[in-house]
Amino acid sequence: MSETLIEVRDIGKRYGNVIALSGVTTSVHAGEVTCVLGDNGAGKSTFIKILAGAHPHSDGELVVDGEPRHFTSPRDAQALGIATVYQDLAVVPLMPVWRNFFLGQEPTKGWGPLRRLDRETMKRTTSTELAAMGIDLRDVDQPIGTLSGGERQCVAIARAVYFGARVLILDEPTAALGVKQSGVVLKYIARARERGLGVVFITHNPHHAYPVGDRFMLLRRGRSMGDFPKSDLTLDELTAMMAGGAELEALSHELTAELGQDSEVAQTMSQDVKVLDT
Amino acid sequence: MSETLIEVRDIGKRYGNVIALSGVTTSVHAGEVTCVLGDNGAGKSTFIKILAGAHPHSDGELVVDGEPRHFTSPRDAQALGIATVYQDLAVVPLMPVWRNFFLGQEPTKGWGPLRRLDRETMKRTTSTELAAMGIDLRDVDQPIGTLSGGERQCVAIARAVYFGARVLILDEPTAALGVKQSGVVLKYIARARERGLGVVFITHNPHHAYPVGDRFMLLRRGRSMGDFPKSDLTLDELTAMMAGGAELEALSHELTAELGQDSEVAQTMSQDVKVLDT
Amino acid sequence: MTAATQATAADERVSRQSTLTRVLRRPEVGALVAAVAVFVFFAVQTEVFATANGASTWLRSASTIGIMAVAVAMLMIGGEFDLSAGAMTGFTGLAVGVMTTHWGLPIWLAILISLLLALALGVANGVMVIRTGLPSFIVTLGTFFVLQGVDVALTKAITGDVAIQGMSLVPQYDQPHAVFGSALDVNGGSLYVSVLWWIVVTAVATWVLLRTRAGNWIFAVGGAQTSSRQVGVPVARTKIALFCTTAGAGWLVGMLLLFTTSTVQSNTGIGQEFIYIICAVVGGCLLTGGYGSAVGAALGALIYGMTNQGIVYAGWDNNWLKAFLGVMLLLAVLLNEWVRKRAELAR
Amino acid sequence: MTAATQATAADERVSRQSTLTRVLRRPEVGALVAAVAVFVFFAVQTEVFATANGASTWLRSASTIGIMAVAVAMLMIGGEFDLSAGAMTGFTGLAVGVMTTHWGLPIWLAILISLLLALALGVANGVMVIRTGLPSFIVTLGTFFVLQGVDVALTKAITGDVAIQGMSLVPQYDQPHAVFGSALDVNGGSLYVSVLWWIVVTAVATWVLLRTRAGNWIFAVGGAQTSSRQVGVPVARTKIALFCTTAGAGWLVGMLLLFTTSTVQSNTGIGQEFIYIICAVVGGCLLTGGYGSAVGAALGALIYGMTNQGIVYAGWDNNWLKAFLGVMLLLAVLLNEWVRKRAELAR
Amino acid sequence: ACGGTGQPSGAKDATSLNLKYAVITHGAAGDAFWDRVKSGAERAGKDYGVKISYSSDADVAKQSQLIDSAVADKVDGIVVSMANPDGLKSSVEKAVAAGIPVVTINSGIDQWKQFGAITHIGQSEDIAGAAAGDRLKQAGLTNVICVIHESGNVGLEQRCSAAAKSFGAKMTNLQVDGTDDNAVQSTITSKLQADKTIDGVLTLGGQYAIDAVSAVQQANSKAKVATFDLSDDVIKDIESGSIIFAVDQQPYVQGYLGVTALYLKDINGNDIGGGQPVYSGPAFITKDNAAQVEKFAKQGTR
């Protein structure tokens, strides 16, 4: 259960003179879900893009299976069984859904010059995998650009889950999803963990993070605020941590003023603040 | 409080042979928040794109201020004081943040051929409005394409709030936002309502919808399942409605099995199911 | 899960669609309709156009352009341009001409060497584009200028002339002539082998684009390069292969030109690169990449070829040639677009 | 709220950046460095290049290309192409020539009429692109062919020749000649007014692009047309205005050509349309739209003009001209790109 | 390159003069005709020990800029072809005013004096065209097409219109795309198929004559082919009878004599022609004299 799949040490990333990430150290273990939390612009996506091989890191070390690596392309990461759902989904809008699903890892049949895409398998798999997520497409031949935001996100998730062999990285997979679809994604994560995969999960929703997460890494303004095992945290503490403490208090007061004392949002917020104070 | 700003009657939209929306009837009132709920692909974005003038409707009637309209461009809607946050955000990735903020409604100074953009105002306004949302940008001159997903979404929201004169339409504005930023958006919505604006708010998060919503319209597979005033609903009923009832039950069982009885998600779900049954 | 799968059968969210409409939505159909319209127009307007003799002429002139248009269309689908494609046809022809008539190399060896040269140039184009991150428009423009200079200057320096002379006297000229330059007698008109090559190239390109992994990758890198890279498409490899394809097509056309006309001049193909792009766009390719079809490009070339020759058959004042060509092209593309829109909106 | 605003002063998430680096990051700087490199190269290689006389020649040859490149760059930033831009320069010149030498119209009236004709064609291009939804590459290609045909055929039909002769004998020729065709004596070399026009056009274009609403809209429609439409940018109006700009620039260059050389040929400007695009791309414009600068395009034209004339001064074999041009262009663009990358990565 | 051996010893030694001439024409790069002009000029430069820089541009505005460049470069003489004299007027006059001797070649026979050139060498496209037209008439043809391989090229248009004038019977222009031989053959074939009464094809470049010969065969037409300019293949076709004649404007002579005129002016103050233009041709190559020029055509000088 505790085999270390990925280890990052003091990793950092600059875009020109923008320091998006610096000095982050953590590790991804088999059969564990690591949640990466943090405010908007904290550097979460940047972090997972490094793990996924989409951006090379500028500083620090990335160790996969005990070997230091410097991915130059996402193919390198995929070859090691790391599958990723990017926040911007990484789909090709003009291409049909089924072609997007298998893009880069197309199954073929036949030999030599007659080696060709196994279109039936591709289409069938696409629609079953999507149906399993509660997405019932009219037509898998539709360009993916004409799908709704949530449908598109489900394609990206279904694809990563289908191909994820050892590590599954999910960047805000539930952002555009309905309640039902979100539930399915959480179920997938739980299942992947059970099968011994390492999962990295980014979300802004504490209600999604807490139930499935084993460890929580908090990023703030590009720096790591530490790694917390689930046993050290309650949901409320987690929420408070995600929202950023002191500033939240002011907001909570304002909200109470505007929405009334018994507003759900206001209540949650003031609770969070209280947790922080203790 | 109950002046009718927009009325739609039996409205429908087809993309080629895809029927994305049909027979939807509802209305937007001043000083009221109408939440549009529904599964992924239910037609929510399509619905608001019609209100915003981004797509002309194929069937039915759109009445604004008592006059039937057929918007041919979003400019028409804007001229009537309707401001929109699109799900895909409608930003121009290569342009700096401040230019995106004011795009289409740039303030100018000077006269005749010397009439020019009021750059100082534009930059200042952009950074204050974003700071007010809890987004502290390094540089408003950065291309918006290099912002994080949440930061980008905040720009789109701040812009709509800044320009929204009479109707504010928000398509999943909180999807990519952190807890704090989501709180700010809810506060903005509450404030807009108080100022007498009509608000249309789309979200998949019942915890966001319930506190600020006055009326809830449910879409399913392109059709309206009816309009419910807040007084007729509890949060749990709302959640159950959003998740789609029966199918949820199966999911809830599965989740309980996989995550354990005391998992938060599983608990919420089984609660929802119970509510539906009663 | 089960509930979702079974809903596929009859979906109330989709309106009925006739088979006709479905056929009409293929990207090539617009171009096909336009091509038929052009054909009918000239067949009615002139006597010779629709005869075997006439057809053999316009098919022949469309064929070499068509082969290049198909290759260029693939590259455009992949999101890049190759402005050196036109000069490449001249370059390979000249290379074979120089090697055989002046250096006395065996003809097949010369043909092989020129193919290798073309592929090397294709790889160079591709690698430069990938490595430097410069737009291919600029990189291949550079190659184009260099080739253009080399075509003139080297040919002149080696042969003392600006065109290849005496090609038909080269030993074993007959063999490649049979493969690249001969004509079959069909129904009184002659069918040039270049037309057969054109058909083969179009068929292979269609197969590759629609049925293979490579095709999937071509559409992907052209449609969204970052996304395809992120999901693991080998972007560099795909693009370099595409540049090799246009270079290879340039070589094929160079051979076809050389062995049909038995001569090449140093300005062969200069300025043709844009004709290829035009044919591809007329056939429905997007300039921005990610969309298009090989058959469409071939039809675009057919439209171009038919119009060009049709105007001659019609005997219209030749000074107006370009004006007519422009109007016909516009009409063809408008018709194409109209058909496509109709098809999309059809319920 | 307050906490957020005050953090702006010193941000630990941004590394220090020297003023030099910040200057180097302007999109034009790469092109500027490349232009300086080309200048230094030829100034060292040849004697005349850096003299007043030499400069007057390459400035003149760069100026007309530069004016068009700036206009075309604006259009490209707006996401469209105008292939009729080159033919337009010939068309307007020929129109004035025909109207004055053959129909005896007053020269200023003729100039005005040709401006109106150009603008009308610009509007026609724009409206066709917007209405039909066809790519502008194809629509303006149609216009290009039509103009090319008209240029040859109409001029021949009216004047019996393919070039305008006897222009300098037209009454009041001096006045427009002074405005469009004269040269000032500066330091022993002659400074053609076309160079001044070029500077004015570049300055105005830069002002419009960076400081006005229209400029904001141009970047927006080119960068993301759907998004800009959704936020209320008048897409159609902006694009039509851009097509008018290139047409207007075509007219200006037509006048400059006509009154500097006192003649135009019916093939004037044919084939130049791509040179303009090339200059714009060398100057940093994206072919896909939404990015670029007027100054960059002007510098691109300067690089092109200097290279073209510099090769002549250097006395290199004319047959290799294009090859040299290609290599120089590639080197210039590579240098440009290298400078930009350096600047981006500089910490 | 000028080692000084084999040079004619004149009044002054050329190498000590260090002369530099610019040859500026309106030919397109790679055009066979202008290639021979260039070869002639360069040969003369070698023979006399003079530095020659050849440049060309079909666009008159750019050609005038090339003249300006040469003036700025302070060359010792300019050889220029004036297809569109109006456009070159100011540049040529400026060169003359700067004291640079100018010789016009090929075209510009009516203007050279007025512009102040020292002499004119060659004959205009008009004269060559007219001669070609005469020959076609003598051959008894009645309906001829004149194949223009570059649209809007002033020189080509002049050849055709002069030929049409002297020919008298029906002559129509046919525009073809000169950079695509396949299209050239197809278009000529189409024209011959469309109008069976065509009995002659006049091409304006050796290369296109070869294309025309194939096209005539292809169309099963009995049309006779005639052409401007020579090449090895053209000579062979003349010998075999598939081309009836070729007009040889002797471009090599134009280049060579142009430089010679400048050279003589420089070393000895001579004015060739004495105020009259010097004709360089045209020569006609037919079956009778084809053999004589074959050798030179092969080496690319005729």
Ligand SMILES: Nc1ncnc2c1ncn2[C@@H]1O[C@H](COP(=O)(O)OP(=O)(O)OP(=O)(O)O)[C@@H](O)[C@H]1O
């Ligand atoms: N290509 C880039 N160039 C410059 N800055 C960038 C670039 N990409 C990201 N950034 C900056 O780096 C910071 C971190 O971005 P990142 O996308 O990792 O944030 P995030 O934690 O994923 O935020 P969110 O929750 O909003 O998705 C942001 O402030 C962003 O502006």
Ligand SMILES: Nc1ncnc2c1ncn2[C@@H]1O[C@H](COP(=O)(O)OP(=O)(O)OP(=O)(O)O)[C@@H](O)[C@H]1O
């Ligand atoms: N341009 C289009 N062409 C064809 N079908 C489309 C197009 N746009 C949307 N659709 C289809 O219409 C349906 C409704 O889409 P819409 O974007 O309105 O859904 P939504 O309710 O906003 O979903 P989500 O919650 O996922 O954003 C989807 O099934 C989608 O596939």
Ligand SMILES: [Mg+2]
């Ligand atoms: Mg992110």
Ligand SMILES: [Mg+2]
């Ligand atoms: Mg939506």
